[in-house]
Amino acid sequence: MPARGLTAVAIVLLGLAGVVASLGCGSDEPAPVPPAATPTPETPTAASPEPTPTPTAAPATRTEAASETASPTTGPAPVEDEAALAAELAEVALAPVREEFGESADDLTAHAFPVGAGDAEGALWAVVTNGPQPFYVDDAGEAVNFFHFVALYRRNADATWSEALYQITLETAPQRTEVEVHDTGPRRARGPAPLIAIRGGTGAHAGTLDVVIVEGELLRIGVSHVSGRPGAGEVADLDGDGVVEIVLNSSNPYVFCYACAVEEKGELVYRWDGVDYAPIPLEAPDDLEGDLREAAERVVRLAGANLWRDAATLAITTSQRAPDNADLRWLSILANRNAALRLGYAGSPGQPLLTSVFAGEYGAAFALMAALPPEEAFALDGPLISGTAAETDLESMVAYLLFYADEALKVRNDDPAIHAVRALGQVLASPDDLARARSSMARALRLAPDDAFLQGSQAFLESIEVAPGASEEGQ
Numbered sequence: 007m008p009a010r011g012l013t014a015v016a017i018v019l020l021g022l023a024g025v026v027a028s029l030g031c032g033s034d035e036p037a038p039v040p041p042a043a044t045p046t047p048e049t050p051t052a053a054s055p056e057p058t059p060t061p062t063a064a065p066a067t068r069t070e071a072a073s074e075t076a077s078p079t080t081g082p083a084p085v086e087d088e089a090a091l092a093a094e095l096a097e098v099a100l101a102p103v104r105e106e107f108g109e110s111a112d113d114l115t116a117h118a119f120p121v122g123a124g125d126a127e128g129a130l131w132a133v134v135t136n137g138p139q140p141f142y143v144d145d146a147g148e149a150v151n152f153f154h155f156v157a158l159y160r161r162n163a164d165a166t167w168s169e170a171l172y173q174i175t176l177e178t179a180p181q182r183t184e185v186e187v188h189d190t191g192p193r194r195a196r197g198p199a200p201l202i203a204i205r206g207g208t209g210a211h212a213g214t215l216d217v218v219i220v221e222g223e224l225l226r227i228g229v230s231h232v233s234g235r236p237g238a239g240e241v242a243d244l245d246g247d248g249v250v251e252i253v254l255n256s257s258n259p260y261v262f263c264y265a266c267a268v269e270e271k272g273e274l275v276y277r278w279d280g281v282d283y284a285p286i287p288l289e290a291p292d293d294l295e296g297d298l299r300e301a302a303e304r305v306v307r308l309a310g311a312n313l314w315r316d317a318a319t320l321a322i323t324t325s326q327r328a329p330d331n332a333d334l335r336w337l338s339i340l341a342n343r344n345a346a347l348r349l350g351y352a353g354s355p356g357q358p359l360l361t362s363v364f365a366g367e368y369g370a371a372f373a374l375m376a377a378l379p380p381e382e383a384f385a386l387d388g389p390l391i392s393g394t395a396a397e398t399d400l401e402s403m404v405a406y407l408l409f410y411a412d413e414a415l416k417v418r419n420d421d422p423a424i425h426a427v428r429a430l431g432q433v434l435a436s437p438d439d440l441a442r443a444r445s446s447m448a449r450a451l452r453l454a455p456d457d458a459f460l461q462g463s464q465a466f467l468e469s470i471e472v473a474p475g476a477s478e479e480g481q
Contacts, residue, residue, distance in 0.1 A: 110140035180206020213238035266395035267356035291333035318345035372423035386475030407431030425450035437473035
């Protein structure tokens, strides 16, 4: 559901001032994930949201008749200029802040905008503060910091503003704020509750997203999230049912370091459950039985082992078998969205082998190894390490390789590529004790006895006592 723009009215400056597309609802399902030769799976196309009815203007004849019968001394009520009202309300909301914080609040600004439908008492407006956060030191020598807030007001029928009806603080502590208003949030008995999505940044690199639900004259935080990088999330109608979902960026950009350009991609999805926004769990629905339940549980195991291509494909076909099961459909949506993120990022230049492993693309990771002679593939300073983020942080590379390979082998122990990747991690972890690496490579060779690279690697590991490049690493 598109957000209502706030450029002209909603943002008032008093000073200078994220895949895969979603599964459709019902039985609509995306095309299966393509074969492993294709780096990114085909993504499902989200069902088109139902059109939102557009209010129809009253017929001209009714307006004309009203004008003709109006008293000569009274005319239609003047239409108030929203931009002027927004500026006025921003001043009202910021006045007590400036009074408390003094000159440090001079650059503080505010977004002001109408929310929801008005009634006989007037129209509801919201304010979200924006700009550098002021502070002062109190008489006890303690720093008093300002945190941005959201407040709700009413524009009364007599053209005055109410006192603040409700106010909440944004505890994510964004330094500046950007605002979207979504008119079709969760459904209530009295109609949809508008959502206010507030994005910002905090700290050196983090992003924030707060989604505030407007419930009559009350405000409530639906979801509050801080991500490791800008772009903390989005609000979108993923299944086209007219109620928006909240998508949070859960990626880890600090695999090696923030500037190293290697991430564990991921996202969380929250959906309206009739009472609140709740995260979609990566688990099989409780109401499934028999082989359908077994299939759903395997989807969960595959995803938990980060074998994302297989998880996404099985999730689609499993959901298609029970098109009326909403929980199963949402499991498929969640698995496919995360699969798209990981598969799309696999092979990234910051660390091509590790990002392939993050996606569960062990065939691609093994191909990078097999393109080299064993003495280079298993070297601590070889092409798989040198010139990548792992060159200065081999310890993190080892930890991720071994963890991911071990988890994958719990689900797919008959894959020689996973065993070979595990052997690489074991060489890097213990370059002067190769017993575990030789054992893993022997297992890989038993599963693929005709593979020339595995044959050569086994012979190479048996022939050496210390991995190449170990002396340079101080081993």
